[in-house]
Amino acid sequence: MSDNKYEINIDPDWFKKYALRIVAGFLLLAALVTGVKTVGPEEEGVVIQLGKYNRTVQPGLNFIIPFGFESMYKIPVQRQLKQEFGFRTRSAGTQSEYAKSSFGDESMMLTGDLNLTDVEWVVQYRIVDSYRYLFRVRNAEKTLRDMSEAAMRKIVGDRTVNEVLTVGRQEVASAVEVLLQRMCDEYENGIRIDQVVLQDVNPPEPVKPSFNAVNEAQQERETLINQAEAEYNRVIPRARGEAEETIQLAEAYALNRVNRSKGEADRFNALFESYVKAPEVTKQRIYLETMERVLPKIGNKIIVDEKGNNVLPLLNIDKVKSNTP
Template sequence: MFEKFIYKLNLPPGITAFLQRTRLITLILAIIITLWSMIFQVGTEEVGVITRFGKYVRTVEPGLNLKIPFTEDVYKVPVERQQKLEFGFRTVSAGVNSEYTRQGAKDESLMLTGDLNLADVEWVVQYRIDNAYNYLFKVRNPETTMRDISEAAMRQVVGDRTVNEVLTTGRTEIGGKLEELIQNICNDYNMGIKIEQVVLQDVNPPDPVKAAFNAVNEAQQEKETLINQAKSEYNKVIPRASGQAEETIQKAEGYATERVNRAKGEVARFNELYNEYIKATEVTKRRIYLETMSEILPRLGNIVITDQEGNNVVPLLQMGLKNSQNSNSQSNE
């Protein structure tokens, strides 16, 4: 038909040949464009969402896929890639020596705590897309919505805590609570997002009060140091004093036991002696007397014993001398 149309125009042969070649080139280009619009490739960490005249049709897996040209569009969604949102700072260049900037991000990190103080909180939300259809069609501008949700959730969590908790002990708890809260809101909105982790980067007081806050922290640390030193000294002194007290008590108890046992022994000896005394009074008296004198006299040294008028020296004197000589000779030996 195209050739008949050219023939009717009665054009010169050169122009006719040119038009025929143009027709062939146009046909080839049309075929190439059609094939190019039909074939597309989805990356290994993506899925392809196909829409026909704007309406969702199907989801295709990674690899080469086909679609109807000029009527179907494909949206590639990175469902296997971990993505992140930064709050309070932005990464300028990532690498071994990463560079960051806070320009344009200061307002989103300034938080009001529950005790009406200010804290500068920087954090990162890491997430994955687990439902490509919901991510594309349930919420308009999902990344912007996600950023607004995260900032609102952080302000809520920080607003329930004191500034000391936010800056020191409560960071782990805040991260866990924030992750749970963001995930619940995303589920309510059917955003198709799964929160992987929330990481608090830097938590500092605002710059105008940072010096005063550092001074307070140093005072608290010094207080803790002194308390620990006092506890250490307490642990040294108290156990030692307790040990000494226990030792004194045990010595006293031992001494009391010894005295009681000795007293009981003396009582038993006295009772036995008394029983013998009852049986033979004179003999026992004489034996006790002689035993006592034999124990006492050697300690007295030179002894002179006379009768009642003082006329005669009792021969016992020689016995005492002999005993003293015997004791002296034994000591010399």
């Protein structure tokens, strides 16, 4: 008689049957988990079979060989990506928060005139070729970051600190964008640069007050130059106009005097020719014309004969003159 009070009898066939079902279910679940992949609408899937590129699949539900024979990398080819240099965005929104304290090594660089400047910028890019992005360059994100920093340092190193801080900012951003895209095409990393934006450009903190003083002096200089040019544009054209007017008046006066002199000379010559031809008649005509000019300027007129016996006051001459239109 056995010492055990209770005995459990397990049917070997039943155990084998249910164990096989459990294993099959586990294998089916593992196949579904590792073989069914969902690719998002902004992505495309790159399928790797036994470590080698096999195919690229489009957004939607896709199937791959399970159990690690195939794997998939999802690449966001329709999304604009960005890399930040000199700062990091903690939270994006209406009032974005940025962290800058620990990224000075990225943004501090030397200009062409051997001055230090703190340049913060953003590179916006897209992945246009997922195969090249994965297989042409190892760690494409890190490589793009290194290329962006090298391109920015090269462009800034070719310019003065005043150009980088003020008027040359847009030119620097455009030059970096062109250079970075050329480097991406050369490395064949499947990336297209959309835009390079200079977020902020400042002198280093220890020398910022000196730079601000210089900028204020330059702005004041520009203001004074603009004021002087405005005064010049107000006064000089007016003076030139007055000078031209004076010259034209003088020329007109000279022309008038010359023409009058010529006319009087011609009149005298004509009168002299008439006098040579008929002296008595010419003297009589000159006398009458002179009296015609002189008499209207005299007040009361009295005409007497040579002896003064007969007096003939011409008292109505003024009245006739005033009534004459």
